[in-house]
Amino acid sequence: MKMIAASARVHPLAVVEDGAVIGENVVVGPFCYVGPKVVLHDDVELLQHAVVTGRTVIGRGCRFFPNSVVGGDPQSLHHDGAETTLTVGEKCTFREGVTVNTGTTDGGGKTVIGNNNLFLANSHVAHDCILGDHIVMSNNVLLAGHVIVEDRVILGGGSAVHQFTRIGRQAFIGGLSAVSYDVIPYGMLNGNPGLLSGLNVVGMSRAGIEKATIHEVRRAYKQIFEGEGSIRANAAAIRDDYAGSAPVMQILDFIAAESDRALSSPHRGSKG
Structure with a gap:
């Protein structure tokens, strides 16, 4: 009935x-x-x-x-x-x-x-x-x-996301991008294969995140992806330094979490 x-x-x-x-x-x-x-x-x-x-x-x-x-x-x-x-x-x-x-x-x-x-x-x-x-x-x-897509993510037209991939909160995926690996919160990914091209600073600003906090996230991003160690080792090494920054901690927790996929990075091959 x-x-x-x-x-x-x-x-x-x-x-x-x-x-x-x-x-x-x-x-x-x-x-x-x-x-x-x-x-x-x-x-x-x-x-x-x-x-x-x-x-x-x-x-x-x-x-x-x-x-x-x-x-x-x-x-x-x-x-x-x-x-x-x-x-x-x-x-x-x-x-x-x-x-x-x-x-x-x-x-x-x-x-x-x-x-x-x-x-x-x-x-x-x-x-x-x-x-x-x-x-x-x-x-x-x-x-x-x-696929897991967290809050406030924007995916550009024609982009495709591989199975079991995670996309962190407020990330931005450029149009026609191929998302093969996990994308950190606030990350910006473009291309095929998709590579991190920085942070979604515009989205962070629109969400009301203060400039000082955005600068913290930028600094942490460089330490994670430009440091000498692996991505996960670099992230673990700076955890205590950013305990008071919620956005940075979201990125670090995302990197530390178990996943079926590797992490997207600014480089062609992820350092893991």
Whole structure:
């Protein structure tokens, strides 16, 4: 049985399967499809030809533009067909042709997207990705499986991210870049293969980070990537010096964390 709130508006040419849960003030436009295990929270809007399927929960105020397909099965040869999930936070926008897949059984079984994210036309979020808040994925951005993208990251048009890669908070990925290795918080990466080209100073300033703190981060960046030792050894060596700087500590913690990928650096080969 469908559970459709009284204030919801479902176009007569839309298909809402039995079992779907439709919240208050939801709009489902013509030729849309809502699967039987979908939950649309209040104020969600599906424009014509949008599809939400799978075991998918959509947060309040999200918008889906024509031909977006969210909650489809993972595109993985290893998926055994078991039921997995997709969870989307509040006020996310999925423009034309965006695709987002549910998780895989061997990858944790869930894809998770936070709040206030913008997915521009034809971008793709693969299985088991974990995304934070206030992320912008420009047109044709591709995330492979198991990618982690932290808060306020911007990915330029046509960039592609290798599976199991992490992108730290407020990093900036240039258009058409190939992201093969982890990108530190506040880092700026460009090219194919992608190399660090400094820090996202503009983004840091817009976020209200003080100039003195930005200078600290710049100094730490040089010590990490231009020091004589390996990246991880250099990062560990300066930890005590920057204990009072939250942004620097975020970078150092990111570098110290376990990962399936190497670290992006300003050089062609990472020093590890």
